[in-house]
Amino acid sequence: MRSDLFDERKCVHIKISKEVHFALRSKLFKHNISMQELFDEFARVVATESPKGQFFVDAVVNKKLKNALEGKKKKRDSLGEFDSETLYSMISSSKEKNETKS
16 A cells, blocks of 8 residues: 555646756755755745735746747747748749749
8 A cells, every 4th residue: 555645645746847856955954954845835925815826826837828928929920031932932932933924
C-alpha cells in the first residue's frame, strides 16, 4: 500500500532555470531557510488569498498576458512581412507571365 496516501503533505515537482535555482538557493542559505520552508509559506500565503499573495498572483497573470500579447504581435508582424513578400512575388510573376504572352 502506498504510504503517501496517509501523509498530510503533498509532493510538488517544478522546473526552474539553473541560474534561478542557484541564486535562490544562495539567498536562502544566507538566511538559513530551506526551499521547502520558502515554498510552503509561499503556497500558504497564496492559498489563503492574503493581499500579498493576491498581488503576486496578479503580477504573474499580468506578465503572462503581456508575454502572450507580445508573442502574438511578433507573430502578426512576421506574418505581415511574409505576406507582403509573397504578394510581391505573386505580382512579379504575374507581370512576367503577361510580358511573355505579349
